[in-house]
Amino acid sequence: MIEWLKKVSLFDNLNDEQLEHILRIAHRRTFTAGTTMFQEKDPGVTFYVVLSGSLKLYTKSLNGEEKVLSLVSAGESFGELSLLDGLPRSASATTLEPTTVLELSSDQFMELLQTHFDITRGILSELSRRLRKTNEHVNDLTFLDGRTRVLKNLITLANQNGKRDGNLISIHMALNYDELAQMAGVTKAVLSDVIRELESRSVLTFGINEYKLNLLKLRG
The missing domain is CATH 2.60.120.10 (Jelly Rolls)
Structure with missing residues (x-):
């Protein structure tokens, strides 16, 4: 203990x-x-x-x-x-x-x-x-648009709870879509749009209770 x-x-x-x-x-x-x-x-x-x-x-x-x-x-x-x-x-x-x-x-x-x-x-x-x-x-x-707030929130969670392996950060995530949207201060529809965009660019990959953030793709 x-x-x-x-x-x-x-x-x-x-x-x-x-x-x-x-x-x-x-x-x-x-x-x-x-x-x-x-x-x-x-x-x-x-x-x-x-x-x-x-x-x-x-x-x-x-x-x-x-x-x-x-x-x-x-x-x-x-x-x-x-x-x-x-x-x-x-x-x-x-x-x-x-x-x-x-x-x-x-x-x-x-x-x-x-x-x-x-x-x-x-x-x-x-x-x-x-x-x-x-x-x-x-x-x-006050000053950031919804997409930027979602990105910032995902990166903050990665910094606080993630485990890095090269350019990949794995984040254990027990929050659902509604809760992620609430934390970022956006609607669920905005969150879904941003996540679809990030997934299409291979920046974000979702698994069971976790997601992976590709820093190389994020910077690209």
């Missing part, structure tokens, strides 16, 4: 003794695919670290329309915002595949922040990254 924790960016500056302490106070849980871990407006009482699998964070409009905000994969954490500001959850979280997490209660999470500055700094860095990402997304929706 310590080797798993070492892959979590939030804990990469901690030693084995500190990691063992986290394992002692944390609770490990596994969720099946499609499990809603919490919903928007729920009280926030738990912090999560993803050990394996993936989930989506999303909001819903008054008419029930869903907007995927981000994909959270192994090695990433989520759920800290409500614990820090005491407000309800700002988004819902649903697993996309069987997912194993470590759970820390609010008290345990705050104790870690007080005793381990490296974790506090990591949390601040992660919150800053998300704020920059939100600002960038607003800018993209």
Whole structure:
């Protein structure tokens, strides 16, 4: 388990003794695919670290329309915002595949922040990254056309979750077309048109729960 924790960016500056302490106070849980871990407006009482699998964070409009905000994969954490500001959850979280997490209660999470500055700094860095990402997304929706937003979103997912082999990047992908379109801020029709174009140029190849991005073809 310590080797798993070492892959979590939030804990990469901690030693084995500190990691063992986290394992002692944390609770490990596994969720099946499609499990809603919490919903928007729920009280926030738990912090999560993803050990394996993936989930989506999303909001819903008054008419029930869903907007995927981000994909959270192994090695990433989520759920800290409500614990820090005491407000309800700002988004819902649903697993996309069987997912194993470590759970820390609010008290345990705050104790870690007080005793381990490296974790506090990591949390601040992660919150800053998300704020920059939100600002960038607003800018993209304002100034970029749909095709460019789809391309940028695919490349971002490749950079975050992909495995490179020469000019090919393989990306494990549990999101469906609707969810990919929501992340890019386009309609499903626009997403389909862009994907067909990329497939026809051999830039993109889809498999079962994964796609491959050919960087050489993308640059061509």
